[in-house]
Amino acid sequence: MLNRTTAPDFKQVNDINFIEPTKQELDNGIKVFTVNAGEQELVRIEFIFENVNWDEKKPLQAVSVNSLINNGTKTLTAKEIAEKVDYYGAFLQTEYGADHTVITLYSLNKHLEAVLPIIWSILNESVFPAQELAIFVQNQKQKLQVNLKKNDFLARKAFANAIFGQTPYGVDIKIEDYDALMQTDLLAYYSAAFKPSNCIIVAAGKFERQEFDLLNKFFGTNWENDKLSTSNQFAFSPIGGNEIYVEKEDAVQSAIRMGNLSITRTHKDFPSLQILNTVLGGYFGSRLMTNIREDKGYTYGIGSGIASLKDAGYFFIATEVGTDVCASALQEIEKEIELLKTDLVADEELNLVRNFMLGSLLGSLENAFSHADKFKNIYFSGLGYDYYTNYIATVKSITATEIKSIANTYLNWDAMTKVVVGKK
Amino acid sequence: MVNFNRFTLANGLKVLVHEDPTTPMAVLNILYDVGARDEEAGKTGFAHLFEHLMFGGSVNIPSYDEPLQRVGGENNAFTSNDITNYYITLPATNIETAFWLESDRMLSLAFSEKSLDTQRNVVMEEFKQRYLNQPYGDVWLKLRPLAYQTHPYQWATIGQDLAQIEHAKMEDVKAFFKKHYNPQNAILVVGGNVNTEDVKALAEKWFEPIPAGEKYVRNLPKELPQTEARTLTVNANVPLNAIYIAFKMPARKDANYQVFDLMSDILSQGQSSRLYNSLLKEQQLFSDINAYITSSLDEGLFIVEGKLVAGVSTETAEKAIWLELQKMVDNQVTEDELTKVKNKSESIMLFGEMSLLDKAMNLAYYELLGDAADLNIEIDKYLAITAEQLQTVAKDTFKKEKSSTLYYLANA
Numbered sequence: 001m002l003n004r005t006t007a008p009d010f011k012q013v014n015d016i017n018f019i020e021p022t023k024q025e026l027d028n029g030i031k032v033f034t035v036n037a038g039e040q041e042l043v044r045i046e047f048i049f050e051n052v053n054w055d056e057k058k059p060l061q062a063v064s065v066n067s068l069i070n071n072g073t074k075t076l077t078a079k080e081i082a083e084k085v086d087y088y089g090a091f092l093q094t095e096y097g098a099d100h101t102v103i104t105l106y107s108l109n110k111h112l113e114a115v116l117p118i119i120w121s122i123l124n125e126s127v128f129p130a131q132e133l134a135i136f137v138q139n140q141k142q143k144l145q146v147n148l149k150k151n152d153f154l155a156r157k158a159f160a161n162a163i164f165g166q167t168p169y170g171v172d173i174k175i176e177d178y179d180a181l182m183q184t185d186l187l188a189y190y191s192a193a194f195k196p197s198n199c200i201i202v203a204a205g206k207f208e209r210q211e212f213d214l215l216n217k218f219f220g221t222n223w224e225n226d227k228l229s230t231s232n233q234f235a236f237s238p239i240g241g242n243e244i245y246v247e248k249e250d251a252v253q254s255a256i257r258m259g260n261l262s263i264t265r266t267h268k269d270f271p272s273l274q275i276l277n278t279v280l281g282g283y284f285g286s287r288l289m290t291n292i293r294e295d296k297g298y299t300y301g302i303g304s305g306i307a308s309l310k311d312a313g314y315f316f317i318a319t320e321v322g323t324d325v326c327a328s329a330l331q332e333i334e335k336e337i338e339l340l341k342t343d344l345v346a347d348e349e350l351n352l353v354r355n356f357m358l359g360s361l362l363g364s365l366e367n368a369f370s371h372a373d374k375f376k377n378i379y380f381s382g383l384g385y386d387y388y389t390n391y392i393a394t395v396k397s398i399t400a401t402e403i404k405s406i407a408n409t410y411l412n413w414d415a416m417t418k419v420v421v422g423k424k
Numbered sequence: 425m426v427n428f429n430r431f432t433l434a435n436g437l438k439v440l441v442h443e444d445p446t447t448p449m450a451v452l453n454i455l456y457d458v459g460a461r462d463e464e465a466g467k468t469g470f471a472h473l474f475e476h477l478m479f480g481g482s483v484n485i486p487s488y489d490e491p492l493q494r495v496g497g498e499n500n501a502f503t504s505n506d507i508t509n510y511y512i513t514l515p516a517t518n519i520e521t522a523f524w525l526e527s528d529r530m531l532s533l534a535f536s537e538k539s540l541d542t543q544r545n546v547v548m549e550e551f552k553q554r555y556l557n558q559p560y561g562d563v564w565l566k567l568r569p570l571a572y573q574t575h576p577y578q579w580a581t582i583g584q585d586l587a588q589i590e591h592a593k594m595e596d597v598k599a600f601f602k603k604h605y606n607p608q609n610a611i612l613v614v615g616g617n618v619n620t621e622d623v624k625a626l627a628e629k630w631f632e633p634i635p636a637g638e639k640y641v642r643n644l645p646k647e648l649p650q651t652e653a654r655t656l657t658v659n660a661n662v663p664l665n666a667i668y669i670a671f672k673m674p675a676r677k678d679a680n681y682q683v684f685d686l687m688s689d690i691l692s693q694g695q696s697s698r699l700y701n702s703l704l705k706e707q708q709l710f711s712d713i714n715a716y717i718t719s720s721l722d723e724g725l726f727i728v729e730g731k732l733v734a735g736v737s738t739e740t741a742e743k744a745i746w747l748e749l750q751k752m753v754d755n756q757v758t759e760d761e762l763t764k765v766k767n768k769s770e771s772i773m774l775f776g777e778m779s780l781l782d783k784a785m786n787l788a789y790y791e792l793l794g795d796a797a798d799l800n801i802e803i804d805k806y807l808a809i810t811a812e813q814l815q816t817v818a819k820d821t822f823k824k825e826k827s828s829t830l831y832y833l834a835n836a
Contacts, residue, residue, distance in 0.1 A: 002633060004484040004528050008520040010495040015448075039446065040774050070695075078705070082696035087764045089771030108771055138733060139704070139711035145663035146731075149559040250661065253549065253557045285493050297545025300553050320553050352494045359496020359515050363449050367778045 013358040016392060019371040020385060021202070024212060026220035028196050032212065033375060035204040037368040043112065043205035044369050045215070047103040047123065048376075051096075052193050052229040056166040060177050061189045064136065066096040068186065069103065069194075071132040074125040078132055081118055090115045092122075098169050099232070099310040099380070101193065109206055116218045123194050124223055128186040137178045144175060151248060151255035151421040152320055158244050158419045159257040159316065167234050169309060192229040204372035234311040236261055241414045246421040254326040254422025258333070259316030260415055265308040265381040271394040272406045273306055273315075278353050279345060279403065280304050280336060280411075281317055283360075285352070287336045288317065296332065298325045308381065315410065323423040330418070340407040344400035357395050425800055426783050428613075429620040430791075433627060435636040437607035440787050440796055441623045442615035444780060450516035450616035451781050454526055455788040457611075458604035459506040460583075461576040461644060461722065469583020472503040473547050473592055474600050478510065480539025482529035495521045503581050506721040507792065513781060516617035520626060527630035530610065533601060540594055547589050551582050559662045563832060570656050571670040571725055571828040575647040606637025611791045615784040647672075647723055654828040659835050664711070664731045667742055668830040671726040671821050676719055677793055682805045683817045684717055684726055689765040690757055690814070691715040691728070691748065696764070699728070702748055708733055709741045721793075726821060738831055752818035756811035769806045 021033035051062050070092060071078040085092045088111035093104040103123065107115050147153045157172060164170025201215065238261050263270055274282075281288040281304030288302045302319035321329040345353075364370055378387050429441045463470045478501065479488045492499055497514030512522045555561045564580045572578035583589050612631070614623045650672055673684045691699050692715035699713045713730035728749070732741045776782050790799040 002629065004524070004531070007491050007494075008518075008524050010518040010521055011515075013496050013515050038778065040777055042771075042774055079696065079701055082694060083764065086694050086696045086768055087760070089767035091771075106771075106775065108774065135705060135708060138708070142664055142711040142731065142734065146559050149661070149663060151557060251557060252552045283493065284498070285489050293546055294542060297542040298549065300546055300550035320549075320557070322549055322552065352490065355496045356493040356498075359518075360498065362496065362515055363498065363513050366447065366449070366780065369778070 012355055013362050016362050021375050026216045028220050030196050030199050032201045034207045035368045035372045036207045038205050041109045041206050043107055043207050045105045046202045048200050049101045049193050049198050051099055051232050054232045058185055059171045060181055061185050063096045064181055065186050065189045066094045066101045068128050068132055068136055069094055069126050070122050072127050072129040073121040076121055084118050088115050113214055116214055120218045126190055128183055130183055133183055137181055141175050141178045154246055155255035155257040155419045155421045162417045163261055192227045195225045196223050197225045202372050204368040236312050242417050244419045248422050251323055251422035253320045254323050254420050255320050256420055257318045258416045258418040259314055262306055262313045262315040264313040271391040272398055273410055275398055276403050276406045277304055277306050278357055283356055292329055292332050298329045326424040334413050337411050337413050345403050350400055354395050428787055428796055433632045435607040435634055437631050438611045439627050440613045441620045442783055443619055444616050447616050447780055448516055449513055450519045450618050451513050451784040452522040453511040453613045453784040453788050455611045456508045457609045458508055459504050460581040461505050468579040469589045471508060472581050473589055475501050475503045475508050476543040476547055477539060478529055480536055481534035483532035485528050488525055492525055505577055505581055523626045523630040531634050544589055548586050551586055555582055566658055567668055567670055567830050570654050572647055574645045603640055607634050608636055608639050611788045613784045613788045616780050650826050653824040657831040659833050662834050665834055666731045666832040668729040670828045671826055673724050673726040675723055676721050680817055683809055683813050686765050686809055687814055688715045688717050698748055703744055709736050709744050749822040753822055756815050762811055766807055770803055773803050
């Protein structure tokens with residue numbers, strides 16, 4: 001008779017293999033990191049540029065350049081760019097992040113040679129036509145109007161602005177900021193940021209000698225370093241605990257977001273803090289989910305996280321809860337934080353979290369793209385692969401006492417910025 | 425190309441195995457042939473609420489999530505109007521844990537009152553978060569009953585209103601389980617670093633002892649052919665006016681399904697598409713414009729939706745959409761335009777093969793459609809489409825009397 005009450009035997013994950021990229025250089029010195037793996041005849045090529053020249057009076061300069069960079073060059077109109085990219089079954093994405101702007105090309109190998117010249121044109125000779133800028137401004141203003149009706153958007157914005165102020169990490173964008181956008185500002189930013197000396201390339205997929213040669217042919221020459229630029233650099237200090245409440249009369253749920261400045265990936269405690277975060281709110285079985293969703297039914301979801309940016313890290317908890325239970329939800333969150341500071345995590349829970357985190361890491365290395373993503377995480381923090389070795393060792397060996405001590409060092413309810421948008 | 429092996433257990437459970445030795449992971453995906461369309465009127469939202477209850481412990485195992493997390497696994501599920509799909513990813517060495525957990529909840533649930541109480545609340549909060557507390561969040565709650573008058577597609581997966589979820593009873597939960605959650609109504613796909621022999625042995629060990637249960641025979645009310653244009657105007661606390669036009673289109677298994685899909689690509693896929701260039705860039709009537717299909721197993725919808733630029737009248741905007749649709753009726757698309765959307769489809773399918781979970785889900789879905797092997801010839805159906813076919817379906821579809829239009833307007 002089959003015994004269904006006892007769990008089958010299992011093994012803790014032991015071997016986690018990272019594919020380290022090969023480092024090469026184009027003729028003009030651009031670093032190219034390649035993860036050559038996978039069965040499909042396709043590649044992802046990311047052109048990554050550091051954000052520079054931050055000017056808080058022109059907070060939309062970099063993000064708008066990123067959005068409009070493929071909307072017209074000296075040789076191609078916006079429509080021609082889109083048509084060519086689509087014709088070859090390629091995907092072109094432009095992504096603006098807190099520290100970097102990334103132009104990503106997904107392409108089948110067989111079409112790479114046809115597609116790369118389009119990317120070259122975008123990176124070298126974009127003109128930001130006035131007409132395109134006007135359409136962009138009009139539509140972005142409308143998008144922002146819609147977002148300003150979302151409580152979770154407002155909570156995120158208020159939280160970031162409280163702890164990071166008017167920097168790329170926290171700037172509070174207003175409708176008027178769009179009206180102030182000038183074509184000349186876009187052109188100035190473009191020539192300062194999009195140049196070989198500010199670029200690295202990360203390529204993943206079926207990326208062999210032939211693909212590298214193509215990349216070198218188009219981007220290794222004929223691309224000038226025309227303007228000087230200044231790296232963005234910020235220093236932040238903790239602002240101490242504060243509460244921000246934005247009342248919304250007709251809300252049926254309140255968005256809650258709270259947290260504080262924290263450490264970055266470069267700090268020795270970062271892996272330990274990640275483990276603590278997992279226990280608190282980093283997975284479905286976390287304490288916040290178990291208590292506030294699965295026991296109380298206050299929310300569809302609650303979670304916590306730590307983010308590591310170039311010049312700062314931060315810790316946050318976020319959820320949307322029924323307005324009638326908002327106060328209770330806040331109390332329960334505080335209670336869960338205090339518990340981690342006073343009581344030891346039981347062995348059973350800690351072992352579960354260890355196994356979960358190792359399985360999750362293994363599962364996150366699904367294909368060539370994910371291996372490249374793991375590389376970027378450490379590269380932009382100035383770390384090597386020993387970061388992951390140490391991370392795995394910490395997950396396997398951390399003790400309940402150490403977790404409690406980490407909780408006392410890094411979690412402090414009174415020092416958190418707490419934002420509620422809705423009703424409480 | 426997604427390889428697979430296939431067998432059926434004595435109790436009727438279909439099992440597919442996709443061997444992918446390049447990953448250390450495994451996926452166990454189980455699709456139940458039940459969705460919101462199988463709900464009774466007055467008890468809508470139940471298939472989805474039930475999905476939540478599937479995580480509330482089974483007959484022999486008090487907690488579903490905990491033992492899975494303990495072996496390094498993760499899981500989730502989704503419910504649509506057509507299907508309910510559950511999936512687990514975990515290190516392949518621990519695959520048996522997935523069989524143990526998944527088979528026990530097919531055998532029987534714990535039916536705990538506590539779980540029902542909590543999940544009713546959780547789902548009501550989900551309802552608020554996704555449909556009520558968002559600008560334009562309730563569009564589908566309005567558009568579905570406009571487009572469908574008799575077929576159960578008239579309600580959204582989340583349900584018609586909060587009250588029907590609040591009133592869900594344990595006896596309904598038990599009856600729903602008995603009716604739909606048995607081996608004959610399910611398709612199991614195991615993929616990743618596994619081999620077919622082992623999977624077969626595990627399937628026979630854990631799933632084969634489950635009684636076959638009664639076969640559910642679906643007999644849904646048929647939607648009568650639409651013969652007149654329908655409209656609905658809603659005013660809400662939103663910043664922009666919006667228009668949603670829904671046209672009836674054939675069911676997923678119809679031979680013309682792929683033609684409709686490609687037609688939506690011509691109109692709206694990416695920045696080279698027609699609606700984007702004409703309505704957003706050239707005429708600047710919309711700040712957002714899209715066309716897409718619902719891919720439903722029964723008669724589906726072809727949707728065109730957009731948010732209007734401030735100051736543009738709904739009449740002007742609507743007329744401009746119809747002009748673009750009329751162009752599809754009056755003229756054939758060019759060879760280049762056709763090649764473009766075909767190339768894009770080919771590319772999307774190839775990129776899709778990079779994800780183990782996507783491959784497993786696709787195999788299950790195509791098996792439900794009739795044969796998992798069709799997944800590997802799906803692209804050929806797209807590549808064979810002609811400009812004439814596109815024009816023919818456009819002619820049959822873009823008629824006022826076949827449209828349902830929702831005007832979602834900003835409060836004055």
